[in-house]
Amino acid sequence: MKIKVGLVDDHQLFLKSLSLMLETLQNFEVVVEALNGQDLQRKLEGKNELPDLMLVDVNMPLMDGIETTAWLTEHHPSIKIIALSMNDKDTAIIKMFKAGCCAYLLKDVHPSVLEKALHEVYKKGYYNSDAIQLNPGHFLKNPNKDSPPTLTPKEQHFLKYVCSELTYKQIAGEMQLSERTVDGYRESLFQKFGVQSRVGLCLEALRKEFVSL
């Protein structure tokens, strides 16, 4: 029985070649490949064969490794997560462990180290690399601090229009609402995102992944 592995990395070349490498190891089977967290969410949807292990990159567009790990921990707690990044900054590492990863590997390690880590995490649930030391279970809980605001469906809809070239008048037309109502959404979103301008709203919406480029 092969160990089922999932990969998330925005660099397709790395993703595909790493996938190939894992397949050649005989003990592993790559069951899902994704370019970022959003992509992963789509691809896991309705999948009955979930991976045992996920290799997750930290820096990715749209939905990064930290968000992805947090999402996986919440929705698929059986999947053990190994962070795989060239980002060796403490903040990133700590955030990943807080989000729920079991190990943190740097991309400059030798493939044999990755293989060892995969086996260890699969068997014991954790792996301490030379560079990054972890106390299993030390970090945990402590949900997100600056959690994204909760938006009503219409606010989300409105937000998508805001992040485009439409004027509020045009948005009102599109949404079949009066200009005043739309202005109300604007004000409430300014409040929720803590911004003072449409540009600021757009940027925050992008940062908080309510919309994408």
Next chain:
Amino acid sequence: MKIKVGLVDDHQLFLKSLSLMLETLQNFEVVVEALNGQDLQRKLEGKNELPDLMLVDVNMPLMDGIETTAWLTEHHPSIKIIALSMNDKDTAIIKMFKAGCCAYLLKDVHPSVLEKALHEVYKKGYYNSDAIQLNPGHFLKNPNKDSPPTLTPKEQHFLKYVCSELTYKQIAGEMQLSERTVDGYRESLFQKFGVQSRVGLCLEALRKEFVSL
């Protein structure tokens, strides 16, 4: 007769798995792998079988891709060099081309693109990726609508401010220019980016990576 390829990348995991991928392509044969420029120099020494193509990462410790490319161009001019990086900043790209590379690929391309680029560079000596345009010998200013426009330093500076919560009046203050002047930049950037609002300008600047979130 297989095409002989050399690889230089400090991320061992990427290096090894990419090497494996190239080997599986049948048309290619990896004859040298190195972790940085110095490593490459050592490994090429006294080698009678030189690679036809070199895939060189840009950001590496000890001796980076730019130095490596310059060294290769000088000492092994027969080797055609393809830059392979996640660094999409203009300065890095231009430096690599000046150092003598034939093509510049981002690591997030699909493997098929890499394969195509390898064949093209081997046959024709150059490859124009969608993102990075090159004319053998010198850059071409292509009229491609999707290609990033050329910005003056002040326009770039102005653009960074636009992608923030500052008003044009405040930007004028920051840049020590009159409001009318920055309005001129605004207009010229609207023209260059093909947009008609500040929000559109921000989004295009993000898409074309003149600024980041």
Next chain:
DNA sequence: GGTTTAAAGGGTGTTTTCCCCATTTCTATA
């Protein structure tokens, strides 16, 4: 039943953005 909360609509005024117009200055090049 009364109160609260939220969505939707409305009015008004200020500020900012956007788009014309035109002038000066400097530089590069025929």
Next chain:
DNA sequence: TATAGAAATGGGGAAAACACCCTTTAAACC
């Protein structure tokens, strides 16, 4: 030298964005 072309400057005005002030309606809660 002349001229063409940018970069910088300015005025004025229409439209959009923003900030407050409100009322109505309807569901939700005590």
